[in-house]
Amino acid sequence: MRIVVFGGAGFEGSGIVRDLIKSCVSEVVIADCNIDGAHILANEFNTSGTKVSVQFVDADDHNSLVEAIKGADAVVSAIGPFYSYGVKTIKAAIDAKVPYVDINDDYDSTKEAFKFHDEAKKAGIPVIIGLGVTPGLSNVCVSYAAGKLDRVNTINISWIAGAGPGGHAVALHFFHALDGKIPIFIDNKYELISPVKEGKKSVRFPDPFGLVEVPYIGHSEHITLPMFIQGVKTVTVRGSLYPLIVQETINQIVKLGLFSMTPIKINETLIAPRDFAMEFFHTLMEAEETRYQVERVLKSLPTPGYGSLIIEVVGDKNNSTAKYTYVINADLCDATEWPASIGAQLLAGGEIKQKGVLAPEQCIQPEPFFGELKKRGIKISEVEEIIRVV
Structure with a gap:
């Protein structure tokens, strides 16, 4: 299982990388423009069972994005702000035909992303938008x-x-x-x-x-x-x-x-x-x-x-x-990073069957997802109130 993390040396991206490695993903690629930061992060995991590598990527260069993810089982994007970079990373995933998830929380770029639904469907990949904490x-x-x-x-x-x-x-x-x-x-x-x-x-x-x-x-x-x-x-x-x-x-x-x-x-x-x-x-x-x-x-x-x-x-x-x-x-930083990591692993394992641009409420099964978060220490309390008509 090979998963690429766009912006993997950044604040949220590095948290996603750490969770993927703790989850024993076989190969993680830290794709970032900050090569020094990416190498420092990769060196933290020299003794882990995960193969960790570094790839330079320029988020403003479409070919750079595509080349970084060719052949991957999934890509997760933490490159923000998403109103500037959300659509760019989606286009790269579609062209590379690599399943995609991000932590996009901007309303306008989310709306724009759904314009690529047919293209993603034609490419045969799921593209999950906004799988963090809120949204996600x-x-x-x-x-x-x-x-x-x-x-x-x-x-x-x-x-x-x-x-x-x-x-x-x-x-x-x-x-x-x-x-x-x-x-x-x-x-x-x-x-x-x-x-x-x-x-x-x-x-x-x-x-x-x-x-x-x-x-x-x-x-x-x-x-x-x-x-x-x-x-x-x-x-x-x-x-x-x-x-x-x-x-x-x-x-x-x-x-x-x-x-x-x-x-x-x-x-x-x-x-x-x-x-x-x-x-x-x-x-x-x-x-x-x-x-x-x-x-x-x-x-x-x-x-x-x-x-x-x-x-x-x-x-x-x-x-x-x-x-x-x-x-x-x-x-809430952990609660942003961990859902994205879980989503990337679901994608890489072929567990998301729908194709096209998807919101979390369309494709993430709640109970298994909650179970994964509980393993990481996030508990969700539920209160039910019924107002009965008498």
Whole structure:
């Protein structure tokens, strides 16, 4: 079993690589532009039973992507931000005819990915979009609940996560997910809303987070769940970073319109507001007082990436209204990487029979998937509430 990890030397990609090796995959290829980082990671596993190799890849070069995965049993992509690279890696997988999975969490590139459904089907491969934690685990929980209901009416997904880990692409994703107007599915139709200006909701998360006002966020579940969960009328996704000073800083930068890529001239130099915003954000976060506040709060968490994910699915069951609530408390970085690793192994083993572009709720069997996560220490609690008509 030979699995290639695009972006395998990066923050999320390296976690996927580690899980594949711990799962005793026979061969793992770390495909990245950061060759030095890839070799350092590969050297961690000199004594493992897995053959680990390094391959240079340029994510902006189609031929480079294709050559890196030719002959592989599966490829998993962690190259972000996905609004820039999601479609590029999918095209490479289709041309190389290699089964594909990614952790794409951007709503627009997810929508774009489904335009390649027929091409992927013709190539005879499954292409799984967004198999991380949210989207990914969230979608599978929804499909599990849907199997217990006669009809699904409402899906509400909320999460909060420690802001400690992550790289440049992760920061770009959060800005992108809050910028401009994002689509949400309300009352059987899409509405475009500004997440930093409208629709915040107070959500009670498990300790230590408590009651948090959480904004809408532009995520893939808004696109795929209305497509594949029959009858659903409302799908919402809300999310926040913790401590809240980090989230509020991002919100304020987005409110000022600083995520635009349209250059402005400053002293005869053209600068994209987005480039300025990213540098400004990192400068603010590195300021001594801010860094102290953030580090102090993160030290109170079990891990810097620790968080909570709540999925609520409401629908009809036996002439009553039923609500299923799923709660996951875990390091949400691990909970992003491990589902992708599990998905890649399913693909490489030929266990995903559908072809074409697929959402997790279409192709991942919930109970075996939950079992694999449980082996890795992620537990999912389920609460069922029935409102009976008397």
